[in-house]
Amino acid sequence: MEKFELKDTRSGFGEGLLELGQENPDVVALCADLTGSLKMDAFEKKYPDRFFQVGIAEANMMGIAAGLTIGGKIPFTGTFANFSTGRVYDQIRQSIAYSKKNVKICASHAGITLGEDGATHQILEDIGLMKMLPGMTVINTCDFNQTKSATKEISEYYGPVYLRFGRPKVPNFTDPMKKFEIGKGIQLKSGSDISLFATGHMVWESIIACENLKKEGINVDLINITTIKPLDTEIILDSVSKTKLVVTAEEHQKLGGLGASISQLLSEKLPTFIEMVAVDDSFGESGKPKELLKKYKLDSVNIELACKRALLKK
Amino acid sequence: MNTLLPMEVKNLQEICSQVRRDIVRMVHAVNSGHPGGSLGCVEFFVSLYFKIMSHSKEFNIDGLNEDIFFLSNGHISPVFYSVLARSGYFPTEELNTFRKINSRLQGHPATKEGLPGVRIASGSLGQALSVAIGTATTKKLNKDDKLIYCLCGDGEMQEGQVWEAIMYAGSKEIDNLILTIDVNKQQICGSTEEIMSLGDLNKKISTFNWDVIEVDNGNNIKSVCDGIMNAKSKTKNKKPVCILMHTEMGYGVDFMMGSHKWHGVAPNDEELERALSQIKETLGDY
Numbered sequence: 001m002e003k004f005e006l007k008d009t010r011s012g013f014g015e016g017l018l019e020l021g022q023e024n025p026d027v028v029a030l031c032a033d034l035t036g037s038l039k040m041d042a043f044e045k046k047y048p049d050r051f052f053q054v055g056i057a058e059a060n061m062m063g064i065a066a067g068l069t070i071g072g073k074i075p076f077t078g079t080f081a082n083f084s085t086g087r088v089y090d091q092i093r094q095s096i097a098y099s100k101k102n103v104k105i106c107a108s109h110a111g112i113t114l115g116e117d118g119a120t121h122q123i124l125e126d127i128g129l130m131k132m133l134p135g136m137t138v139i140n141t142c143d144f145n146q147t148k149s150a151t152k153e154i155s156e157y158y159g160p161v162y163l164r165f166g167r168p169k170v171p172n173f174t175d176p177m178k179k180f181e182i183g184k185g186i187q188l189k190s191g192s193d194i195s196l197f198a199t200g201h202m203v204w205e206s207i208i209a210c211e212n213l214k215k216e217g218i219n220v221d222l223i224n225i226t227t228i229k230p231l232d233t234e235i236i237l238d239s240v241s242k243t244k245l246v247v248t249a250e251e252h253q254k255l256g257g258l259g260a261s262i263s264q265l266l267s268e269k270l271p272t273f274i275e276m277v278a279v280d281d282s283f284g285e286s287g288k289p290k291e292l293l294k295k296y297k298l299d300s301v302n303i304e305l306a307c308k309r310a311l312l313k314k
Numbered sequence: 315m316n317t318l319l320p321m322e323v324k325n326l327q328e329i330c331s332q333v334r335r336d337i338v339r340m341v342h343a344v345n346s347g348h349p350g351g352s353l354g355c356v357e358f359f360v361s362l363y364f365k366i367m368s369h370s371k372e373f374n375i376d377g378l379n380e381d382i383f384f385l386s387n388g389h390i391s392p393v394f395y396s397v398l399a400r401s402g403y404f405p406t407e408e409l410n411t412f413r414k415i416n417s418r419l420q421g422h423p424a425t426k427e428g429l430p431g432v433r434i435a436s437g438s439l440g441q442a443l444s445v446a447i448g449t450a451t452t453k454k455l456n457k458d459d460k461l462i463y464c465l466c467g468d469g470e471m472q473e474g475q476v477w478e479a480i481m482y483a484g485s486k487e488i489d490n491l492i493l494t495i496d497v498n499k500q501q502i503c504g505s506t507e508e509i510m511s512l513g514d515l516n517k518k519i520s521t522f523n524w525d526v527i528e529v530d531n532g533n534n535i536k537s538v539c540d541g542i543m544n545a546k547s548k549t550k551n552k553k554p555v556c557i558l559m560h561t562e563m564g565y566g567v568d569f570m571m572g573s574h575k576w577h578g579v580a581p582n583d584e585e586l587e588r589a590l591s592q593i594k595e596t597l598g599d600y
Contacts, residue, residue, distance in 0.1 A: 060478035067448020
């Protein structure tokens with residue numbers, strides 16, 4: 001397999017934000033005492049007047065962000081995914097989503113690959129929480145380049161956005177010149193045996209799985225779902241019409257995640273068997289990202305197995 | 315301080331009287347809503363919208379070069395809606411739609427249908443002071459010298475987010491912001507003293523680097539106007555400003571005063587008549 005440089009998605013966010021600082025004077029940023037972890041330090045240093053350190057007070061941060069939009073600012077909030085969603089759900093619901101405020105909620109350390117900090121910090125419910133909010137756009141990026149591009153692109157879109165990314169360094173394989181398109185899936189491999197829809201860090205694991213399956217003569221139609229809401233229904237239905245079999249892969253609870261969204265779509269439009277690679281009603285735990293992906297059955301090996309299980313239904 | 319001429323006092327009192335009629339009629343019409351806190355805050359709202367704030371009736375959500383008000387204790391929407399309508403943001407007839415299906419006048423204020431005058435949804439308590447800080451910050455970034463006003467209930471001080479916001483505003487010297495706390499000492503289940511004592515709010519908030527002033531009679535239009543003007547004179551001085559506005563829940567309707575019982579209960583037909591007989595119709599009922 002081709003070798004790619006290992007880079008963290010959060011650094012893609014940091015770089016994108018820094019460029020936005022230069023390009024759009026209305027972009028402002030807030031952070032709840034995690035500037036280094038969110039890679040927001042470069043923005044803070046270069047644009048101190050447009051950076052707001054709010055301390056360990058996430059609820060207040062979300063409210064301030066909502067208020068900053070009144071008068072035309074485009075606020076980007078930065079903290080861990082757990083503190084960006086579950087901790088402040090009502091603030092997002094009332095002051096941002098219901099009030100239709102142009103806030104960009106940027107969340108790092110999402111999912112189990114946060115690693116050693118353990119379950120208190122490894123939120124696996126955030127996609128579900130955020131996609132349930134009317135009018136909320138939910139994006140989960142897969143590598144550095146995609147995260148950087150998405151960070152810049154969401155500033156051009158008016159409305160609340162949840163941008164989910166992570167902590168570990170992962171292969172940076174997407175085209176740096178490719179402009180992120182909100183709501184558009186990306187076809188990574190074409191095949192007719194099975195549709196594999198993956199998001200976030202699971203995209204790279206899916207690529208490895210596809211390479212191995214190919215050696216066994218199984219051709220996978222691999223699609224990177226970058227935006228969980230609004231879902232790219234066209235790319236999904238086109239693929240499933242061809243393959244008639246689905247596997248989904250995400251670093252999230254099975255209940256309420258990408259797989260659930262696709263399941264709902266297909267049950268209405270094109271009933272199809274689905275095998276979901278996701279965390280099955282469990283909290284995470286401390287460990288190395290790779291160990292955790294293996295234990296919670298989220299790695300490439302488990303994606304391969306899921307594809308093979310699904311194929312038995314054909 | 316003497317900010318009002320005798321004629322102005324009379325004029326504002328007449329507006330207050332009509333707003334009180336609107337409040338009791340609105341909640342009676344749908345047999346729901348919150349008359350107690352609404353009645354207690356009439357003088358505050360009338361002072362802000364008819365005397366103090368520089369604001370345009372041509373509503374624009376961004377409110378550039380205007381003073382902006384945020385209501386945090388959204389359940390007192392009847393007084394907010396009445397004052398917005400009476401000051402020209404939307405027709406007073408629309409008060410007839412309060413809490414009814416397909417209305418812009420939701421039980422708690424919302425922006426979703428674009429009701430002029432409302433810039434943030436509120437109802438879930440403790441949130442709008444943070445929003446006010448955000449907009450105060452945008453005003454500074456935009457070099458807009460107008461002020462931000464925010465109203466919270468005293469019971470609302472039990473919400474943790476309020477203290478995050480108070481700490482932030484004091485620490486970051488958000489000095490274009492005036493928070494008013496409606497100190498009526500009542501909340502749904504009883505007095506604030508019984509439910510969870512607020513302690514010495516003046517001392518607590520001052521300690522967070524705020525300028526705190528007291529308005530002893532929050533139901534006297536002159537005292538309220540003087541108090542807000544006094545607060546205004548203290549802005550732009552490296553501290554946010556807080557007014558502890560002592561009011562009486564249910565003020566203006568004798569049987570609604572002195573108790574928490576009318577926090578969220580509507581008057582029946584007979585009670586409505588008793589209430590209206592105590593409040594003069596001055597500008598015409600909607």
